[in-house]
Amino acid sequence: MLVAEAVGRALVAAGVDHVFGVVGSGNFHVTNAMVAAGARFVASRHEGGGATMADAYARTSGRPAALTVHQGCGLTNAMTGIAEAAKSRTPLVVVTAEATQPRSNFYVDQSGLAAAVGAVARRVTSAETAVADTVEAVATAVHQRATVVLNLPLEIQALELPDGQSTGRIELPQAPAPPTPSPTEVERLAATLSAASRPVFVAGRGARSHAARDALIALGERSGALLATSAVAKGLFVGEPFSLDVSGGFASPLAAELIHGADLIVGWGCALNMWTMRHGTLIAPGATVVQVDDTADALGAHRELAFGVHGDVALTAAAVDEALLEEELGSGAAGRAGYRSPELAARLARELAWRDVPFEDRSIADQIDPRTLTIALDDLLPTRRVLGVDSGNFMGYPSMFLRVPDERGFCFTQAFQSIGLGLSTTIGAALAQPDRLPVAAVGDGGLMMSVAELDTVRRLGLPMVVVVYNDEAYGAEVHHFAPGGHPMDTVTFPETDIAAIARGYGFTGVTVRTTEDLHAVRAWVEGPRDTALLIDAKVRGDQPSWWLEEAFRGH
Template identity: 60%
Template sequence: MQVAELVGRAVAALGAGRAFGVVGSGNFAVTNALRAAGVPFTAARHEGGAATMADAWARTSGRVGVLTLHQGCGLTNAVTGVAEAAKSRTPLLVLAADTAGSAVRSNFRIDQDALVRSVGAVPERVHSPASAVPDVLRAWRTARDTRRTVVLNLPLDVQAAPAPEDALAQLRDPGPPVPARPGEAAVEALAARVAAARRPLLLAGRGARGAGPLLRELAERTGALLATTAVAKGLFEGDPFDLGISGGFASPLAAELITGADLVVAWGASLTAWTTRHGRLLGEDAVVVQVDADVDALGANRPVDLGVLGDVAATARALLAGLPQGAPPRGGSTGYRSPELAARIAAEGRWTRVPTEDSSTPTTIDPRGLSREVDARLPRERVVAVDSGNFMGYPSAYWSVPDERGFCFTQAFQSVGLGLATLVGAALAAPDRLPVLGTGDGGLLMAAAELETLVRLRLGAVVVVYDDAAYGAEVHHFGPDADHGAVVFPDTDIAAWARGAGAAAATVRSTADLGALDAWLAGPREGPIVLDCKISSDGGAWWLAEAFRGH
C-alpha cells in the first residue's frame, strides 16, 4: 500500500461521508482510495465548483466535508470556494496534491501553504510515510473540532512511497471534545441582564444551529422575541414570535422590533455589519451580550456589554437552570410577548405579507411577485441555496424553509457564481428535500459548467434565475448617470441553453408562465428545471442600499 491509499483509507475511517473534486494525476490515487473505502465521490466540472459543493454539503449535513484537488492549478482553481468555506468556519478537509520537494522547476510548483494561509484556511502537510496517519488525524481534528477549513498538502513523492505495515493501527481518534461550559459568574451576569430586560431579543447565528429548542424554551421563559442571522434562517421556523432574519433582509416590522429591544443576546452570532445594518439596527441604549465558544469572536465586530465564553447549548441549559420557575420575569410579563404582537407578526412580519407595487411589464415579471408565487408553489420540505447579486434578498427573505438545515447561504466571501455548486452540495446532503436555487443570470452563467453536474446526477432541483441581463448590483449602486456598458448584456435565452445541457426549462415573463413549474413539480422530477425569469427593474433591491452603506 502506498501513502496515497493510506491517506484515503484513514480519512474514510475517520468518518468522511462524501467527497467532491476534479481528478487529475496528483489526486487520482487518493480519490480512488476514498472511493474504494466506501466514500461516495462527486465529480464536479471545475475545482471552484467542487470546493463550494463540499462546503455546502458540510453546512447542510453538519459533518466534515472532503475535497480532493490536483496540485498547483487544481488548488488555485478552487481558491474562491476554499476562501468562502474558511471565512464561514466550515469544517472542511481539502486533500491537495503538492509537488515533490525535489521538483523545484515543476510548472505546478507554487507556495501552497502561503496561498492557503492567505485566504484564512489552515495549511497542513503529510510529511513522511511514518507520520502520515498522525498528520491526517491532526488535520481532521482541526477541521472537525475547531470548525476550520484545512488544506492537507500531499507531496507526490510522499504519496508514492510505501506505507508502513499496519499503519492504520496508529489511528486513534478520541472523538469530538465535550462542549465548553460557561463559567458560573458569566451565567449569573447573563441572568442578571435577562432579569432586568423589558424587551429582550435572542439573536441566533450559525453557532446556535442544533440549539433551537433550547433557545425557544429560553425565549418563552423570558418573554423574548427571536431572530436569526442569514446563515441560521429557519432555526425558529413556526414560532409565533420569530422575526426571521435580522439585518438587511429584515422586514419593516422585524427591523422596528429589533431596534426597540433593550437587550440583545447574540447566540453563536458574530454581529457582523450585515446582521446589524452597520450597527444601526441595534437601539442606542440596548444592552448587547454575545455568547460564543470562540473567545476571538467575542466583541470582534462591535463592542458588547457582556461576553460569555461557552457552547451555545451548554450556556442556554445553564441559564435555564438558573431561571425562576413559573411566570417569566418583568421583561416577559410586560414586554414584547403578547397575543396582539403575535397576531401582528403573523400579519406583517414576513416579506410575503408586505404589500408592494407590481412593477411587471408585458415582457417582464416583478421580482417580489415572482418570489411570492414560487414560494407558494413549492413544497414545504425544501433546501434553498442562494447565489450572490442584486436579486439575492428575494429568495432569502421571501422563500420559507422548514428548519436551519433548509437554507444554505454561501455568502461570507460575497462571490458571485457559487449558487449552482451550493445547490449540488446541499441537495446531496438533504436527499429527502426539494433543492431550490435562487440565482441571477450573471451568477448562473459564471458557473455554467456545473449545470451539467446537476443533470448528470439527475438531481430533481428547481433553478430560479432572476434574469435582468446585467450585473444588477453595479447597475443600481452606481446609479442612472453612470456608464453601464461594462455591466449590462444582451438578453440571453437561458432556457434554450439549459435545455441543450439536458435540463427542463422555461422562460417566465408572467405568473401564467409558472405553469411550467407546476407541471414539473407534479413529477417525475428526474432532473433539474431552469426557470429563466425575465424580471423588471426594482430600482435597486431594498437590502442593497444597506449592504453598500459600509463601502
C-alpha cells in the same frame, strides 16, 4: 500499500463519506482509494464548483466532507470556494497533491495559499506518519470547525507504508470540551435578562444545533425574549410564534421595528456585524448589547458590548435558564412576559412575512417583478425544500420570500460575497438532504460563471429547480454606479436565452416573463420530475433591491 492509498482509506475511516472535486494525475490514487473505502465521489466540472459543493454538503449534513484536487492549478482553481468555507468555519478537508520542487510547473506555495484565506495548512510528511497526519487533519476540521488543506507531496504519495501501519477502524481524538461560561457571567446575563422589558435574541452560525435551538427556545419562553437569526441561521426558529425570522438587511419592516424597540439584544453565536444589525441602526440608543460565543476573540469584534460571555451557546442558554428558574422559585414569581403578548403573536402571524407586506407590482409586459415571481414560486414549489442562494442584487428575494422548513433547508454561502457559488451550493446541499426538493436561486451573472455545473446536476439526476433572476447585468454594480452617471457597458449584457442553454444540458428550460408563463413550472411540479428544471425569469432590474439600497447608503 502506498501512502496515497493509505491516506484515502484513513480519511474515510475517520468519518469522511463524501468527496467532491476534479481528478488529475496527482490526486488520482488517493481519490480512488477513498472510493474503494466506501466514500461517494462527486465529480464536479470545475474545482471551484467542487469546493463549494463540499462546503455546502458539510454545512447541511453536519458531517465533514472532502475536496480532492490536483497539485498547483487544481488547488488555485478551487481557492474561492475554499476561502468561503474557511471564513464560514466549515469542517472540510481539502486533499491536494503537492509539487515540492520549485522548478515544477505545478509549484506554488500551497501552505501559503491556505493561510492567506484563513484555512489551516497541514502536510503528510512521511510514510511513517501518513495515517497520523491524515487523522490529525480530520480531527482539526471537525473539532476546530476549520477548513484544512492537507498537502500530499507527490514523492511521499509514492512511498510504501511501513509494516504494521493500519488504516482500519480509526477513532478521532476526543473533542475538547465546549467552553462553559463562568458562574459570574451566567449570573450577570440572568440578571440583565431579568431586568429587561423587551429582550431580543439573535442566533447565528454558532447556534445551528438542535441543542442550542432547544435551549434558546426554552430561555426565550422564560425570559419573554423574541427570537431572530442571522441570515446564515435562517429557519432555526420556524414554527415558533415569537420568531422574527432574519435580523439585518433582510428583516421585514415589522421585524426591524421590534428589534429596534428592544432594550436588550443578545447575540448567540452571532457576530452582530453590520449586515445583521443594519450598520448598527437596529440597535436603539441606550439598548444593552450582549454577545455569547465559544470563541473569545469573537466577543466584541464587530460591536461595542455591555459585556460578553465566553461559552458554548447551548450550555450558556441552559445555565441562564436554570438561574432564572431558581430566581422564580425563590421569589414565587410566575415568569416574565417580557416582549411577548397574545396581541404581538397575532400581529406577527399577520404581518411578519415579507409576502404579507403590501407592494406595488412593477411587472411589465416582458419583465416580471422579482417579488411577484418569488411569491408565486413559493406557492407552486413543495415546501419541503433545501434552498441555496447565490450573491447579487436579487438575493434578498429568494432568501425572504421562499420559505424553508428549518435551518438545514437554507444554505447561504455569503461569507466571501462571491457570485457564482449558488448552483454548486445547492448541489452539495441536495446530496446532504436527498428527501427535499433542491432549489437554487441565482442571478444571470452567477449562473453563467458556473454554467458547467448544470452538467453535474444532470449526471447526478437531481430533481433540482434552478431559478435565474435574469436582469441581463451585474445588477449590484449597475445600481451602485449608475446614479453617478457612469457608463454601464462593462456590467450589462445582451439578452441571453439561458433556458435554451439549460435544455442543451438536458434540463427542462422555461422562460418566464409573466405569471401566466408559470404554467410550465406547475406542469413540471405535477409531472414526473425526471429532469431538472431551469426557470429563466426575465425580471425588472431598474431598481435596486431594498437590502442593497440600504447597504449602499451605509445604513
